[in-house]
Amino acid sequence: MKRTAIVFVLLLIFYDISAAIREVKLRFIETSDIHGNYFPYNFIDQHEWGGSLARVCNFVQGEREIYGENLILIDNGDILQGQPSAYYYNYIDTASIHIAADMMNYMKYDIGNMGNHDVETGHTVYDRWIRQCNFPVLGANIIRTSDESTYLKPYHIIQRDGIKIAVLGMITPAIPAWLSENLWKGLRFEDMEATARKWIKIIREKESPDIIVGVFHSGKDASTMMDKYRENASAEVARNVSGFDFVLMGHDHRRACEKILNADGDSILIIDPASNGRLVACVDVVLTLDDKVVEKKNITGRLIDIDTYEPSKEFMQRFNTQYDIVKNFVSRKIGSFTETINTRPAYFGSSAFIDFIHTLQLQLTGAEISFAAPLSFDATIYKGDVKVSDMFNLYKYENMLYTMMLSGTEIKGYLEESYALWSNYMKSPSDHLLLLTKKEGDDGRCTFTNFSFNFDSASGIIYTVDVTKPAGEKVTILSMADRTPFEMNKMYKVALNSYRGNGGGELLTKGAGIPVEQLKDRIIASTDKDLRFYLMKYIEEKKVLSPQPMNHWMFVPIQWAVPAARRDSVCLFGEN
The missing domain is CATH 3.90.780.10 (5'-Nucleotidase, C-terminal domain)
Incomplete structure (x- = not known):
C-alpha cells in the first residue's frame, strides 16, 4: 500500500508540474503596401498578374486551418492607392462600402495601420475607410492639433490563448514633405522614436503585455528629410527603443528579414514584405509558460512567396461584382x-x-x-x-x-x-x-x-x-x-x-x-x-x-x- 501511495503522489506532482508548464504557438502574418492590388489582375495594363489580396486570402485560409484564433493578420498601410480598383471606390463610387474595408473585413484582419498613400487619398476617403473597418486602424504618432489627442488608436491589445499582445502602430512622419495640408488638415505627424518611447512606457505600465509588436509604416534605413523628418526609421526605433519583441515594417517596398540588437542587447526581428501582395511577412512566436508566466520566447520570421498560391475561389466569387465594375470603368x-x-x-x-x-x-x-x-x-x-x-x-x-x-x-x-x-x-x-x-x-x-x-x-x-x-x-x-x-x-x-x-x-x-x-x-x-x-x-x-x-x-x-x-x-x- 505504501508503495502504491508513493507512486500516486509522484504522479500527481508530475501532473501538476506538466499542467503548469505549457507551450503557445502564435503566427503573425503581415501585408504591406498592397497599393490597390486587390485582384490578381492589373487593371492598368489589363492583364493577369501576381500578388493580390485574393492570393493572400488563399494563404491565410490555409494557415487558419492550422492556427485557428492563434493567427493574427495585420496590414501595414498604403492599401488605398495604386490600382484603379482603389481609385474607383475612393472617388467614383463613394456610397458603397469601400472595397478595401469590405475585403479586409472578409479576410478577418485583426489590425490595420495608416500609410502615407492612405493619407494621400484625403480625409473623406480614409475617414470613411476607417469607419467601415471591423478592426482598429492604428497611428500613435498622428496627433489631432485641436486637443493634442491621437487621431487614431495608438495601440491595440489582443488576447490569444492566455497571451496578452500589444501592437503599437506608427507612420513615417514625413507626410508634410509630400502631401498638401488639405489632405491631413487638423493633424500633425510626430517623430517615431519619441512616440515609441512614450507609448512603450505606457503600454508596459498599464497593460503588462507578454508580447509587444511594432507595426511601422516606415522603411528600414533612416534618413533625414528637409533637416527635420526621420523617414524609414523602423530599424532605428527597434534598435534604440527597448521593449519590442519584433517590428513589422513597410513603406520602402524593400523586402527584409533579419535580427538586430537593441539598446539592451536583445535580438529583435525586423521584417518587411515589400509591396503589392507578392510576399507576406510571417512571424512565428513560440512561448513557454510556467503557471501563466512567460518563461521563454522563440521568435522567427520568414517571407512567403504569395505568387505560388492561386487566388482564393471564395474571395473571387464574393467580390466578382466589384471586379466587373472596375474592369468596365477602366475599359471606357x-x-x-x-x-x-x-x-x-x-x-x-x-x-x-x-x-x-x-x-x-x-x-x-x-x-x-x-x-x-x-x-x-x-x-x-x-x-x-x-x-x-x-x-x-x-x-x-x-x-x-x-x-x-x-x-x-x-x-x-x-x-x-x-x-x-x-x-x-x-x-x-x-x-x-x-x-x-x-x-x-x-x-x-x-x-x-x-x-x-x-x-x-x-x-x-x-x-x-x-x-x-x-x-x-x-x-x-x-x-x-x-x-x-x-x-x-x-x-x-x-x-x-x-x-x-x-x-x-x-x-x-x-x-x-x-x-x-x-x-x-x-x-x-x-x-x-x-x-x-x-x-x-x-x-x-x-x-x-x-x-x-x-x-x-x-x-x-x-x-x-x-x-x-x-x-x-x-x-x-x-x-x-
Missing part, C-alpha cells in the same frame, strides 16, 4: 492618340510623354514654366484608342496641380538639383550619360541610382544640360520658349505637382534653396482635383491628339550625349 474609351508615347525617351531629352503633361499643366494654370517627371519607370500609351486605364500609366499618383512663384535663380537651382540626381559627370565619351547602378547578375542590365519620379525636366524655357560639367554647374538656360530673355532676378509663375510643391524630392528646398516653412507662401493656386482627372477631361474634350516633343531641352555635348544615350538605353531597357 476617352479619346485617341495618333502616336505611341513612352517614358523611355524622357530620360535622354525632351519627350512626347512628359511634354504632354507639361502642355496640360501650362494650359490649366496659365503658368510660364512647368516642371514634371516620369512617374512610372517604363510606361507606354499606344496609338489608337485611349482608355481610362491608360491614365494610370500617364499619371501614376493622385497629385494636385500647384502654381508657385519662383525666381529665375531658384528655377535654375531647382533644375541643377534635379539633373544632379540622374545625369552623370562624364569624363570621357565612353562614360554613362545617366547615373546608373549595375543590377545583380551577368546580363549587364542597369537601374537608376536614384528614384526616377524625381527626374524633373522643364517646359516653357529653352535650356541645355552639359554632362561634362559637375553637379550644380550643368544647366544653362538660354531663353524663354518664345525666345524672350530669361531673367535670374525675375519672378515666374511655375506649374508643378503638389508632391513637389510641398518639398517632395527636395528640389525646392535643396535645389531652389527655399526653406520648407516658406513653401506655403509661394503657392498661389491649387486644383481641387488630381491631375489625372484633368488629363482625362482634356483628352475627352480634344478627342484626337498627336503628342509631340517640344524640344525645349537637350543634353550636350551632342557628340558625347547621343551615343551614350543609346548605350544607356540598352543597359536600362535591353535591346530595342
Whole structure:
C-alpha cells in the first residue's frame, strides 16, 4: 500500500508540474503596401498578374486551418492607392462600402495601420475607410492639433490563448514633405522614436503585455528629410527603443528579414514584405509558460512567396461584382492618340510623354514654366484608342496641380538639383550619360541610382544640360520658349505637382534653396482635383491628339550625349 501511495503522489506532482508548464504557438502574418492590388489582375495594363489580396486570402485560409484564433493578420498601410480598383471606390463610387474595408473585413484582419498613400487619398476617403473597418486602424504618432489627442488608436491589445499582445502602430512622419495640408488638415505627424518611447512606457505600465509588436509604416534605413523628418526609421526605433519583441515594417517596398540588437542587447526581428501582395511577412512566436508566466520566447520570421498560391475561389466569387465594375470603368474609351508615347525617351531629352503633361499643366494654370517627371519607370500609351486605364500609366499618383512663384535663380537651382540626381559627370565619351547602378547578375542590365519620379525636366524655357560639367554647374538656360530673355532676378509663375510643391524630392528646398516653412507662401493656386482627372477631361474634350516633343531641352555635348544615350538605353531597357 505504501508503495502504491508513493507512486500516486509522484504522479500527481508530475501532473501538476506538466499542467503548469505549457507551450503557445502564435503566427503573425503581415501585408504591406498592397497599393490597390486587390485582384490578381492589373487593371492598368489589363492583364493577369501576381500578388493580390485574393492570393493572400488563399494563404491565410490555409494557415487558419492550422492556427485557428492563434493567427493574427495585420496590414501595414498604403492599401488605398495604386490600382484603379482603389481609385474607383475612393472617388467614383463613394456610397458603397469601400472595397478595401469590405475585403479586409472578409479576410478577418485583426489590425490595420495608416500609410502615407492612405493619407494621400484625403480625409473623406480614409475617414470613411476607417469607419467601415471591423478592426482598429492604428497611428500613435498622428496627433489631432485641436486637443493634442491621437487621431487614431495608438495601440491595440489582443488576447490569444492566455497571451496578452500589444501592437503599437506608427507612420513615417514625413507626410508634410509630400502631401498638401488639405489632405491631413487638423493633424500633425510626430517623430517615431519619441512616440515609441512614450507609448512603450505606457503600454508596459498599464497593460503588462507578454508580447509587444511594432507595426511601422516606415522603411528600414533612416534618413533625414528637409533637416527635420526621420523617414524609414523602423530599424532605428527597434534598435534604440527597448521593449519590442519584433517590428513589422513597410513603406520602402524593400523586402527584409533579419535580427538586430537593441539598446539592451536583445535580438529583435525586423521584417518587411515589400509591396503589392507578392510576399507576406510571417512571424512565428513560440512561448513557454510556467503557471501563466512567460518563461521563454522563440521568435522567427520568414517571407512567403504569395505568387505560388492561386487566388482564393471564395474571395473571387464574393467580390466578382466589384471586379466587373472596375474592369468596365477602366475599359471606357476617352479619346485617341495618333502616336505611341513612352517614358523611355524622357530620360535622354525632351519627350512626347512628359511634354504632354507639361502642355496640360501650362494650359490649366496659365503658368510660364512647368516642371514634371516620369512617374512610372517604363510606361507606354499606344496609338489608337485611349482608355481610362491608360491614365494610370500617364499619371501614376493622385497629385494636385500647384502654381508657385519662383525666381529665375531658384528655377535654375531647382533644375541643377534635379539633373544632379540622374545625369552623370562624364569624363570621357565612353562614360554613362545617366547615373546608373549595375543590377545583380551577368546580363549587364542597369537601374537608376536614384528614384526616377524625381527626374524633373522643364517646359516653357529653352535650356541645355552639359554632362561634362559637375553637379550644380550643368544647366544653362538660354531663353524663354518664345525666345524672350530669361531673367535670374525675375519672378515666374511655375506649374508643378503638389508632391513637389510641398518639398517632395527636395528640389525646392535643396535645389531652389527655399526653406520648407516658406513653401506655403509661394503657392498661389491649387486644383481641387488630381491631375489625372484633368488629363482625362482634356483628352475627352480634344478627342484626337498627336503628342509631340517640344524640344525645349537637350543634353550636350551632342557628340558625347547621343551615343551614350543609346548605350544607356540598352543597359536600362535591353535591346530595342
